Amino acid sequence: MIEAVSASMSVHENPPPGLLIHVAIEVADGVRIVDVWNSQAEYDAFAESRLNPAIGNIAAQQGMELPSDGPAPTFSETFDLVVGT
Numbered sequence: 001m002i003e004a005v006s007a008s009m010s011v012h013e014n015p016p017p018g019l020l021i022h023v024a025i026e027v028a029d030g031v032r033i034v035d036v037w038n039s040q041a042e043y044d045a046f047a048e049s050r051l052n053p054a055i056g057n058i059a060a061q062q063g064m065e066l067p068s069d070g071p072a073p074t075f076s077e078t079f080d081l082v083v084g085t
Helices: 003-008 041-061
Strands: 017-025 030-037
Touching: 003 041, 017 041, 030 041
Parallel strands: none
Antiparallel strands: 017 030
16 A cells, blocks of 8 residues: 555655655564654645545545544654765
8 A cells, every 4th residue: 555655646756845765664563654854844744735635545446444543653853864875
């Protein structure tokens, strides 16, 4: 589902403003996503305009009903970021 949501938003070709890095990994109980953003406001704008509608559309196409209180992201302040070359 994550790959379908990403494809529907064309994030690889058109990354959202403010996104520094996006990583999705498989874990024992599903998938973990870690994003680093310039600001929570930029994430919130992306979530409202692109992410949440895309998740809703893909879930509906796959016959899934999302819980009204769905997964909520956890936010932490980043104090150090190193970007390799």
